[in-house]
Amino acid sequence: MVIRLAESLEVPLRERNVLxxxxxxxxxxxxxxxxDPAMAPVRTAVEQILRGHEPYPAIVVDRDGDLVAANDAFAVITEGVAPELLVPPVSVPRVFLDPRGVAPRIGNFAAWAWHVLDALRAQTARTPNARTDELIAELTAVVPERPTGPDHLGFAVxxxxDSARGRLTLITTLTQFATAVDVTVAELRLEAFLPADAATESLLRIP
Incomplete structure (x- = not known):
């Protein structure tokens, strides 16, 4: 009965174990x-998905936002990032929002930063996580005030x-293993950075 109720309420697997x-x-x-060797098929599947997104950047993160895997194209995003931010465990939100990370190269930093922070807050509201709360507090202290209104038009932030190739305009998609019955697999999120315009697509296809 506990499992059936948890399924109906879409409670995450980690919290189902707690219940x-x-x-x-x-x-x-x-x-x-x-x-673990038992995860080899999942690792292989993740690697294939990441390669399939090239030449577009794509990563896989865990419930804490730590980097699990990335394709080679992700280097276009991490260029110039302070080496200490790329020492495992690599916190992807920190890489983006820390002043030593990608932040100085983001043209719409305020809007993007609050997009990231709002996503983190929504995540920890669904699945409380003290580590995520600490990360939110840390990053909130280093980002600008929330914009008074959207500085973009369209369906996504x-x-x-800014990159060595030129200005890139990217949109992101999130993918999960929807039918996972292992906590580790269920908490993985694949984030792909896709070109939002033809100019960006051309720049990302430069060898």
Whole structure:
């Protein structure tokens, strides 16, 4: 009954285990380490997906926003980032919003920063996480005040990024393993950075 109720309420697998323990039952959902041999098929699938997005940047992060994997094209985003921010575990929100990271190259930094922070707040509201709360507090202190209104038109907040190739305008998509029954796999999120215009597509296709 606990599992059925949790399924109906779309409770994340990690929290379902907590509910089961509270009800006096053993956890039902395993949490396998990413490096475990049993995860080899998942790692292979992730690598194929990441390669399939090239020449567009794409990454996979865990529930804390830490980088799990990235394709080679992600280097166009991390160029010039302080080396200490790229030492594992790499916090992707910190890489984007920290002044030593991508932040100085983001043309619409205020709008993008609050897009990231709002997403983090929505995530921790669904699945409370003290580490995410600490990250939100840290990054809120280093970003500009929230814009009074949108500085863009369209269906998504673009990432306007200055790069060695020129100004890139990117939109992002998020993908998850919707049918996962392992906590680690269920918490993975693939984020792809796709060109928002023909100019960006051409720049990303430069060898």
């Amino acid at each position: 089961l323990l509270s009800a006096g039952y053993a956890p039902a959902y395993p949490r396998t380490d990413w490096a 673009p990432l306007q990024l």
